Amino acid sequence: HAHARVEPEHLVLCAGTSEAYSWLFKLLCDPGDQVLLPAPSYPLLDDLADLEDVELVRYPLRYDGAWHADPDRIERAIGPRTRAVVIVQPNNPTGSCLTHGELEALGSLCERRGLALISDEVFLDYPFASEPLPSALDAASGLRFVLGGLSKAAGLPQMKASWIAVAGPPTQRDEALLRLETIADTFLSVNTPVQVGLPALLAAGRVVRRAILDRVRTNRSTILSMRKQAAPWDCLAADGGWYAVLRVPRVHTDEDWCLSLLEQEGVHVHPGYFYDFETDGFLVVSLLPPPDQLREGMTRIARRLDTSS
Numbered sequence: 001h002a003h004a005r006v007e008p009e010h011l012v013l014c015a016g017t018s019e020a021y022s023w024l025f026k027l028l029c030d031p032g033d034q035v036l037l038p039a040p041s042y043p044l045l046d047d048l049a050d051l052e053d054v055e056l057v058r059y060p061l062r063y064d065g066a067w068h069a070d071p072d073r074i075e076r077a078i079g080p081r082t083r084a085v086v087i088v089q090p091n092n093p094t095g096s097c098l099t100h101g102e103l104e105a106l107g108s109l110c111e112r113r114g115l116a117l118i119s120d121e122v123f124l125d126y127p128f129a130s131e132p133l134p135s136a137l138d139a140a141s142g143l144r145f146v147l148g149g150l151s152k153a154a155g156l157p158q159m160k161a162s163w164i165a166v167a168g169p170p171t172q173r174d175e176a177l178l179r180l181e182t183i184a185d186t187f188l189s190v191n192t193p194v195q196v197g198l199p200a201l202l203a204a205g206r207v208v209r210r211a212i213l214d215r216v217r218t219n220r221s222t223i224l225s226m227r228k229q230a231a232p233w234d235c236l237a238a239d240g241g242w243y244a245v246l247r248v249p250r251v252h253t254d255e256d257w258c259l260s261l262l263e264q265e266g267v268h269v270h271p272g273y274f275y276d277f278e279t280d281g282f283l284v285v286s287l288l289p290p291p292d293q294l295r296e297g298m299t300r301i302a303r304r305l306d307t308s309s
């Protein structure tokens with residue numbers, strides 16, 4: 001969101017994107033209502049939904065050399081108690097993004113069915129290619145809530161400051177903002193020092209974002225270069241973010257792979273089931289370690305995987 005144009009009166013500050021989700025579930029849902037969420041996705045959302053007595057319904061992301069969200073599957077998942085559709089741009093952990101056209105189609109679907117679109121864009125400033133990643137702020141219609149925060153925008157998770165940008169038809173947008181203001185005023189959770197410091201922190205964040213972007217691009221290129229042509233594993237295609245997904249042989253469960261790599265190689269990765277992958281055979285690797293550390297870790301991982309079949 002480094003170059004996004006949003007009117008200040010259309011922004012609501014909160015103490016982290018977890019709180020943003022909580023507020024939006026309060027705003028949009030009654031107890032027992034449903035929100036659609038992609039799978040794979042970040043596991044914390046289950047706990048946030050449970051705390052608000054909201055049911056999460058998954059729609060699958062399918063991989064065929066690229067990740068896709070099937071609009072027909074999304075529409076079939078909509079029920080009488082569905083209130084919103086969540087997308088993550090780019091997804092955590094798959095790194096996949098909806099295209100401008102897919103965002104337009106999903107926005108039109110949500111508008112037609114009377115649903116809000118929640119777009120979590122905390123990783124939007126980290127594209128693997130040179131082109132910017134598409135945002136729901138300017139590529140979708142209907143009522144939209146777009147999330148960002150200092151955690152990724154400036155590498156400052158400890159500062160606990162995030163934002164919800166509200167967009168859409170003026171009447172719906174303004175009503176949503178009014179009600180969000182009531183929720184925000186009820187909790188008063190964003191501390192004054194971080195609010196005062198936001199302009200300076202965001203300005204300094206440009207340097208941090210550039211450094212992180214260079215690192216994740218370098219590390220992803222390293223992973224791709226380390227795969228031998230006939231290797232039994234691969235690194236799945238992605239558009240951006242901080243993670244890489246490895247597709248690995250299913251000779252072990254994901255958990256057994258992780259424990260084996262940790263105990264025998266001293267390498268820490270996440271199992272795919274943490275993120276609701278439907279089957280075994282997926283490991284999630286952080287792209288944030290220093291490049292020499294990432295290369296050494298991937299050397300150990302690749303050695304184990306290359307001799308697994």
